[in-house]
Each structure stands twice: as structure tokens, then as C-alpha cells.
Amino acid sequence: MVAADTLRSSGPIEADPPGFVPGFVPGFVPGFVFAGFDAARDAALAYLGNTAPNPPVGCAILDQHGAILAVGGHEKAGAPHAEAMALSRLRESGRSAEARRLLVTLEPCNHQGRTGPCTEAILASPVREVWIGCSDPNPRVTGHGAARLAEAGLSVRTLPAGRLRRDCEALILPFRSWASRRRPWITVKQALDANGGMIPPPGARTFTSAASLHLAHRLRRATDAIVTGTGTILSDLPSLTVRHLSDHPGRRRVLAIVGGSALPEDYLAAAAARGFDVRRVPSPDALPALLGAAGVLWAMVEAGPSLLRSLRDSGLWDDQLTIRRAASGDSPDHLSVETAEASGPTPLALLPELAALDQEEPCSRES
Numbered sequence: 451m452v453a454a455d456t457l458r459s460s461g462p463i464e465a466d467p468p469g470f471v472p473g474f475v476p477g478f479v480p481g482f483v484f485a486g487f488d489a490a491r492d493a494a495l496a497y498l499g500n501t502a503p504n505p506p507v508g509c510a511i512l513d514q515h516g517a518i519l520a521v522g523g524h525e526k527a528g529a530p531h532a533e534a535m536a537l538s539r540l541r542e543s544g545r546s547a548e549a550r551r552l553l554v555t556l557e558p559c560n561h562q563g564r565t566g567p568c569t570e571a572i573l574a575s576p577v578r579e580v581w582i583g584c585s586d587p588n589p590r591v592t593g594h595g596a597a598r599l600a601e602a603g604l605s606v607r608t609l610p611a612g613r614l615r616r617d618c619e620a621l622i623l624p625f626r627s628w629a630s631r632r633r634p635w636i637t638v639k640q641a642l643d644a645n646g647g648m649i650p651p652p653g654a655r656t657f658t659s660a661a662s663l664h665l666a667h668r669l670r671r672a673t674d675a676i677v678t679g680t681g682t683i684l685s686d687l688p689s690l691t692v693r694h695l696s697d698h699p700g701r702r703r704v705l706a707i708v709g710g711s712a713l714p715e716d717y718l719a720a721a722a723a724r725g726f727d728v729r730r731v732p733s734p735d736a737l738p739a740l741l742g743a744a745g746v747l748w749a750m751v752e753a754g755p756s757l758l759r760s761l762r763d764s765g766l767w768d769d770q771l772t773i774r775r776a777a778s779g780d781s782p783d784h785l786s787v788e789t790a791e792a793s794g795p796t797p798l799a800l801l802p803e804l805a806a807l808d809q810e811e812p813c814s815r816e817s
């Protein structure tokens with residue numbers, strides 16, 4: 451679980467569109483809202499990397515005193531939305547009658563999709579007050595869920611700027627990228643040795659610490675695609691799977707390989723058998739359309755210096771995590787996060803050890 455107070459400031463947040471905030475609360479947020487939103491955020495984080503093309507969303511239901519009665523997260527596309535999950539758990543607990551407040555990281559939907567509108571499910575419950583973390587990124591539906599609830603007489607509040615709001619925005623950034631630009635959020639991960647080199651010594655595939663390796667695998671679990679180059683495949687034959695922690699059951703991810711060199715057929719077949727939807731692209735320019743069409747919300751680049759240079763030069767990146775090996779073998783690696791937009795928000799802030807980074811911080815968490 452991510453400790454609430456370690457989450458990184460994720461920079462300026464765009465204002466809600468006019469009309470979205472029927473019950474804006476200027477500055478004041480009651481204490482129970484913090485605990486409730488932290489629980490809702492953690493419920494969403496549990497399925498981060500499993501929901502595409504839907505966004506990760508979490509929800510908590512509270513009683514009139516602010517005690518949490520039930521929590522739910524959206525597990526995957528086609529499964530109930532977070533609000534429906536929390537309401538279902540509430541019913542299972544036998545405490546439905548006590549429900550008064552519902553806190554959700556993303557504005558509830560007001561349209562019939564594969565599941566019914568969440569607004570109607572909320573209106574059918576005893577909930578009288580709804581707190582919304584951030585607006586729906588889709589301009590055609592934003593504000594509709596909040597308006598429906600307010601019109602039905604519920605008190606609807608949206609979070610003011612601050613840590614809770616930033617958490618909710620960080621959760622939705624990859625989906626917002628996909629919904630508005632039709633391309634995923636692209637995170638570059640780069641490991642450097644103590645001399646700033648990217649090439650592991652002969653016979654090795656990595657030179658970072660066990661803690662950094664664990665971080666990298668958590669990132670793989672949270673993302674929907676890995677982007678690499680033929681150079682990395684040919685030199686390392688990397689498995690690129692989630693290890694060191696359990697993956698989402700049955701999860702398939704896109705593996706996008708840039709470059710025209712021939713690759714061993716047995717490697718490509720084995721990658722497909724490991725759960726990858728393997729795609730080859732002749733140049734980085736083809737990545738946005740390919741990944742967007744595949745419903746990839748968040749892509750992670752794990753490539754050598756040649757492809758990283760191309761992506762940086764063409765602006766095909768949104769943030770970069772750099773893991774630098776310390777000169778002394780016993781010292782923790784150093785981590786730094788850079789964003790393409792100066793001081794811009796980043797979903798990397800959802801990872802506890804990256805939450806409070808300014809420039810470079812020691813990575814001391816052990817796996």
C-alpha cells in the first residue's frame with residue numbers, strides 16, 4: 451500500500467471545466483475525506499496496469515461519522531466500476547443503511563456502457579454526499595455525472611487543489627493522455643552505471659540494486675506496454691516479464707520493438723508465449739498510432755541509448771526515471787525523475803520511493 455503522506459507533489463493541475471463543480475469546497479477538507487480518499491486511491495492502485503483501456507478508479511463509502519464502511523476498485527475493462535464494487539461490498543457487509551458519503555477518485559459515469567451508469571447505482575443507495583477526486587477527461591461527458599447527482603438532490607463536492615487532488619490526477623494521467631492525444635503516456639526508464647554508461651558488463655544484463663530491480667518490476671506491472679529496440683533484443687534477449695512480485699492474473703501486454711533488424715523467431719514466439727502481444731515498428735514515429743490503437747494507456751520504454759536518443763529527439767516521451775548505480779557497491783542507487791513538461795505532473799509519483807523526489811534521492815527500500 452502507498453503511504454498517503456509520501457505521495458509526490460505532481461505540479462499544477464488543470465482547472466476543472468466550467469460547470470463541473472456544483473459543490474466546490476474552497477480549501478476546507480474534513481479529516482475523514484483524507485482517510486477515505488487514501489483508501490480509494492489504494493483500491494485503484496491495486497489494479498493499476500490491469501484496467502486499460504479503462505482508467506484505474508477507486509471508491510470508498512463512509513458512514514455519517516466518516517468511518518469507512520466499504521472500498522472498491524475497478525479491476526479491469528468489463529468488470530464493475532469502482533463505485534459499483536464498493537456498493538456491492540457494502541451490501542455484502544450488511545451495513546448499507548449506514549452509508550452516507552461516497553468518495554471516488556474520478557467523476558462517476560452517467561452513461562450506459564458495458565455496466566450501468568454509476569450515478570443511478572449511487573442514487574439507489576442511502577448515500578447523500580459524493581466527493582469527486584477529478585473530472586472525467588472526456589470533454590463530451592465531463593460534468594454530466596456530477597450534475598446528475600446534484601440535480602437529484604445529493605451534495606456533490608470536488609476536491610480543491612492539494613495532495614488528495616494530485617493523487618487522483620496522477621492516477622488518471624495515462625488515461626487522460628490516451629483520451630486527449632490518442633497516444634499513451636510514455637515513461638522512459640534508464641539505468642546508468644557509476645560512470646553514466648548504459649551498457650552492462652559482459653555476461654550481465656543489469657547493474658542496479660535489488661531495490662531498483664523491484665521498483666522496475668512494479669513499474670512493469672503498472673504499465674500496459676513495453677517499448678524497446680532491436681539492439682536491446684539482440685544483445686540481451688530480455689524476458690521483460692513482471693517478476694519479484696505477482697503480476698495481474700492473465701495480464702497480456704504489448705511489446706513494441708522498434709527497428710528493422712531480423713530477430714530470432716524463437717525469441718519472438720517465446721515472448722508471445724510469455725503473454726506479450728509482440729508488434730514490430732520500423733521507426734519510433736509509428737509508436738503513438740500503434741500503441742493508441744491497442745488501447746495502451748501507459749507505456750514504458752526499456753531500450754538502449756540509440757532508441758532513447760531518438761525518442762527524446764522526437765519528443766516521444768512524457769517522463770523519465772533514471773536509476774544511477776552508486777560508485778560504492780554498498781550504497782543505494784540514486785533515483786531521479788524528469789518530466790517533458792517542466793515541473794509537470796507524473797504518474798511515477800504514485801510509487802512511494804518516487805513520491806517526494808526533487809532531484810536525486812537515494813533508493814534505500816529493500817525488496
Ligand SMILES: NC(=O)c1ccc[n+]([C@@H]2O[C@H](COP(=O)([O-])OP(=O)(O)OC[C@H]3O[C@@H](n4cnc5c(N)ncnc54)[C@H](OP(=O)(O)O)[C@@H]3O)[C@@H](O)[C@H]2O)c1
Pocket residue numbers: 639640641642647648649650655678679680681682683685686708709710711712732733734752753754755756757758760
Ligand atoms: N541501461 C539501460 O537502461 C538499458 C536498457 C536497455 C538496454 N540496454 C543496453 O543497451 C544496449 C543496446 O543498445 P542499442 O542502442 O543498440 O539498443 P536499442 O536502442 O534498444 O535499439 C537500437 C535499435 O533501435 C532501432 N532504432 C532506434 N532509433 C531508431 C529510429 N529513429 N528509427 C528507426 N529505428 C530506430 C534501430 O534498429 P534497426 O537497426 O534494427 O533498424 C536501432 O539499431 C545493450 O547492451 C543493452 O543491454 C541498457
